Amino acid sequence: MEAFSGAWRFVGFSGDPRVQAVLFLFPGAEAELVASRFKKSDCRVLSAVGRSITVDCPRSLLQVVASGIDEVEWIEPEPQISSAWFQDEALRSRLTLSTGDYADLTGFESGTKLLGFDEAEKRGFQGADEAVAFADTGLDRGDLKNIHTDFSGRVGQPSIFGLFSKSWEDPDGHGTHVAGLIAGSGEASGRRIQGGAVSATLIPQSLWSPKLGNMSIPARVKDMFGKAYVAGARIHTNSWGSIASLGVYDSMAQQVDEYVHANPEFLVLFAAGNGGEDLDRDGRIDGGSIAAPGTAKNVLTVGASKNQVLKGGIQAEMIDLKVGRDRWSAEPLASSRLSDNDRGLAAFSSRGPTQDGRLKPEVVAPGTNILSTRSQSSGADVLWGAYNDMYVWSGGTSMSTPLVAAAAAVVREYLIKDRKIASPTAALMKGVLMHSADDLFPGQFGAIGASRGQELIQARPNFDEGFGRVDLKRATALSQALMVDERNGLGPDEQHLYPVTLSRFARLEMTMVYTDVPGAAAATQCLVNDLDIAVIDRAGRRIEVLDRKNNFEHLEVELPAGGYQIEVSGFNVPIGKQPYALIVSVR
Secondary structure, eight states: OEEOOSOOEEOOOSSSOEEEEEEEEOTTOOHHHHHGGGTTSSOEEEEEETTEEEEEEEHHHHHHHHHTOTTEEEEEEOOOEEESSOOOGGGGGGEEOOOSSSTTOOSOTTSTGGGTHHHHHHTTOSOTTOEEEEEESOOTTSOTTSOOGGGTTOBOOOEEOSTTOOOOOOSSSHHHHHHHHHHOOOGGGTTSSOOSOTTSEEEEEEOEETTTTEEOOOSOHHHHHHHHHHTTOSEEEEOEEEEEEETOOOHHHHHHHHHHHHSTTOEEEEEOOSOOOOTTOSSSOOSOOOEETTTOSSSEEEEEEOOOOSSSEEOOBGGGSTTHHHHSOSTTTTTOBTTSOTTSBOTTSOOOOOTTOOOOOSEEEEOSSEEEEOOOSTTOOOTTOBSSSSEEEEOSHHHHHHHHHHHHHHHHHHHHHTSOOSSOOHHHHHHHHHHTOBOOTTOTTOSOOGGGTOSOOSOSSBTTTBTOBOOHHHHTOOTTSEEEEEEEEEOTTOEEEEEEEESSSEEEEEEEEOOOOOOOTTOSOOOOSEEEEEEEETTOOEEEEOOSSOSEEEEEEEEOSEEEEEEEEEEEOOSSOEEEEEEEEEO
8 A cells, every 4th residue: 555645635634634535445445334434434525435444533543544445545635635826815806897898809808719719710620519518516407498599499408417416517617617618609799709629519417516616526426427427528628637746647547548448539638737836936837746646647727828808807917916926026027917918827827747757738728817607607707807798707727728628629620621531539539629729939038048037948848837738720621631540550669650751851740649658647657558659751750759657759850752661660659559640741
């Protein structure tokens, strides 16, 4: 048994405080049988499902009892789930008033314009025939017959997972804002405030618990994903995470990886979190703050870039926010504003790497001063401030993530209709979004040097922006690119070769992504199967990537005209054969 040294949730104030924790069992163990051994102790079993047991008991007793049970592999704190919208008590006093009549809108407010949704729409891609599931605080009034105008006729089968909840109504407002960014039609605003995939269907999954006054996550995330899958969704977005597990590949991350590995056409997205801060006061955001399960290998983890909004929402310098002097007191961060430069990243956006050194997030999208649908549920929060009765401002990686989910729906439609790939894998969808992203290097402050707070000190991919900001203009214009959605995969020491001919001197870009076997929670290295890519010229000379941490590899190289081979090889494949997706394009 391995004990996790994260932040425990204390529920008492005695010298031996009670804690809530998850005991994860070795494969083959039955949770209910193991849980029965706690009956005569002071440990209260909250749930026993699959290979996990959630308990509430004195911390000292937990260690004693668990260490005496051979089936327990490790212990970790019960996840402290938080929605990934940026909250600051001082924000409400910084709200700027809007007319609410849509006359003051510039077209950038929802964040879709910066991502190229308008360009994709001109090409006929709006997420038609796609279903996107989102697990959040619910949706509007929770009534298909009396729902926000922007969702009318657009909602599939809802499901309820919140503890002691019987409704998918959204009394918080967060979930409705998220839904609007995915597929809000903009009907109530005369199409002025729209989501990204305006022709897609929404599958709401409510996590809101009226008893907790917060979201509660099912013990088995595969139950949640499974319902979405049966409802027709192949994209599932999540704007929440565990604030107790920054950078950690925990049991929830492992569960998510397990489901995606078993269902390779199901793309899961998670918000990176809002843990970005500059505690060493060097003017650059510190690393290592990704929230689990955004630490999972097989998900697409999304960070927040800046929107381009100079009026409306929160218009304040970072240092003037309540937490500003603690988190962003050094220049150039201190005097920057939330949505003043669309080449920048949000200061609050969590950065990588994970604890085992993997790159996260993979992409970013606008997450500051974002305007979207307002929950009509009585008493719903106004988040970053109401625009009018139908729309509300907000911000955080919570907003970035559904925008990327909408982009994934558009990309999936493009792959099916344009590239004639009938059932694209999650690896291919993820790979296309990464490959085509816009590198924001050197960031909002320019190439001023790391010592002066330069935001991005190296080109993509990096631990701040990943591969960059999602760019649908490019993602839906890859018709000449080589795309491989390899289902059979590679074993150890096996290779697949793909010929490429360059008619001129050009930059060759290649991205290979794969859905890896789940790793062991809290492992020092989470990668299991390891594939490599290389480009080989006619003389046999190789340019290659040897990444031993990530389940993707990326290579950009300038080459003269001629014939080349792209090689994908199995460096270390201990479990099965490893499928993969490959995208190769020329600039």
